[in-house]
Amino acid sequence: MGTLSRPLLRLKGHELVPPDEDRRVGLEVFDVLLPCRNYEVKYKVASLGQVSPTLEFLLRLVKSTPGISDNDAASFFGYSPSEMTYVLEEAFGPGYLERKAGRLWLTISGDGLFREGEKEPTIYSVESRRRSFGFDLMAIAPQVRRWLEPLEMVLPELSSEDPAGTGRVAERLPGRFRQFFRELADKADRGKLERRDIYSIDPVVSPGERYQMPIRIMTYAQASNPSAAEIDLSLWRPDHEIADRPEIERAVALFVKDQQTSVNQMDAASAYQVLVELAPEFLKDYTVRSGLSEGRYWRESVSRAGEPRVDRKTIPIVGSLLLPENIERLHAVLDYGLRNTTEVPSNVFAVAPQTRRWGATTQQRDLLILIQEKVARAFPGADRAELKTTCLYAGRPAPYTQKAFDEVLLSHVEHFPKALEVLLIPGVVLAAVVHAPLGSSTGNPVPLGLASFDPSVVDRGYQYVMDRFERYSNKDSAS
Template identity: 25%
Template structure:
């Protein structure tokens, strides 16, 4: 069953759940993972959102509504069904009707074209006999109604898709490629079969149809409409080798969708991720050394002993869990910082840091050279959640805001510390869109192959992660890291970013 307000397909589990989300203004970005026991399903380490190409079609169709006949007419038809041809006298005697009463009943039956009435004899005609289902002696009639409805279908799995509002960030995400264009090229000639296949979802999305559960009778006309996009979410899980791989099972309202109809989506996702994935290189050890230096203040043992050489994400995460000093406001994690449970840990660390000291510095972010980094609607939610903890307001571009509200936003945004970020190469469109509402400063770095991510949240807390490539094979990089409200760790990270900024400024 498809919810009319749903705007995304979710490859694997995507049912929203407010109580697992970061405490943010507006729509919750948390997901109810509904996870199976640990020994049955690998842990979730990330999510990636894509735009799913769709098209609108205007469909003119008829629906059938079954209506019971009047009692008098029903019994007349049932008698003729059982006994065949009868005379007017036999019918009048059976029903104890006067001549006038019999004429009234027979006239109604003839007007509806259910009987043949001539020469004083009455019998069912073809239309009358068609009122009885096979083996049934109770007639029914069909009342047809015409409808015209604009419906959308995605161009990959051909599933019914409701057109919903997409944010500026969501519209900046990459669109999945249509690998096979036969449906797109075929246009409206393929729509009748797709419409019939998805009619149940279409019916319950329309109160006019759903209220009386009207059945589809015919499709009369198809008109092609505009293209639009929906969202599809891909979950990344660790496989048995500790390698991040996309999980292509469907759940929630599309759990019963047959596998054959999902192949197009899977193929397009695989093609995109296949171009993004990478394996370990010798230069990645440099990133590991930097990561160990930045988290030194969060460890109970020397970093050289606490974290070994570049290894699998699962092994690295276990070493961090064993070595991190949680008593000093530190915690280790494995998985994307944009997963709600990890984002919630960061917000808790910010609150802890704010309770211990005054926090007036800006928010600074070193972005890693990790494939598909930030390709999730949870990215802008995390930024917003971090800024709200410091009571910063941003210009979110809402045209509905009053002039007073807009003026307040502008005043507060002008006095808020900037969001400062450091990156190598060019920023992806979705990353620029996520940073767009904030007073911001960007620094393009000359370094390459950087796998370290550092998010310094004013003077309150810091998130430091290394995006680990698999030891063998090709897969998505898996983040492993530390969240800390320790002043020592925050200062280490802040000083490193200041050094990067100085190096960038001094580059000819």
């Protein structure tokens, strides 16, 4: 008689999210530049047609007499050695004949030219092409060029194994051109009425102008292990195309890994304490004697991150403010906040966290423009350009940060915790996010914070930023 099975009693551990509540969570969005180059390629395409008379006779002879020798075939037609060489090259080039031990045989392709019920072979007529195509310099895959906006031109570039666009690229390009021919060929080569295919590629390709194209990277993680970021390139290309570009996928993975940091390096405890001071009522259930219980707040935020309401003036924020879903939340918060003021805001302030590649995306600029437009619509007669966007930055800002904001004020001394990001529209909205590893001492930063249109929270945020504002300057010598 067997014993009854009993469920095991498990002590609750310190996992951030229990297995039954685990889910995929968005973390960051980046735009990076893929190095590319135009190459002029000489190639030939073949369209369905009739064979040349000389090749037709040779193929029909080998079809009827498999294994005939070169000399016997030349004698049969009365060809000289040079004439026979020419005819054989016409057959060997596209792979219709093969030579084994000095004898000629039809290949599978050659035999396939003889359609059932027909004595004459059907072949492809060959046309020469010389065109320029764009390839990336990492996977050597097609990449169409387009005009870049000024901000896109200064985004970070992925490292290339062959920055000069020669050597390895030139060696691999003919084979890659053949692989991607259907994608690269123009309409004339892919004609709808006739089947066309690649015939041959000149082994010499001429490199042309170098250019860059942006790739959008999304990073995600499991809620149970948020500091282990995973990449997602689906906004750039579908999965089957990314599978043809493993070199790019590896480069993106290294780019994301390069964002890793430590809790101590980011002064995370001080940044979480700022959150508590800005919104003590909202965070009271997640505050312990030592400060914010970020693990508990993360678990609750992941499970209940929602939309603001009249009776929900402050909401959790999980992931970068620049994620599409968080931009929507910020606009909803902004809608409510604008109802609370009769005075036209004149500034948008941002405090930049000291994370690598913060704001390396056109989403930063787009968010600021959307805020400006929404404020302008809320106040008839107001001009979008009147709402000035200002970033407070410790250290030397990246060019894309300078392009995204109307002005960037600098300080060589840190007056805010390194992990803290703030977005403030005085009298309207406050968003505050901490960028630090979560659940481990090192790893990718995990943005976690709040957004609010609660007047008391917004006022605290305004006072907090203004207390430090005068220490920033538009000069490099700022301290």
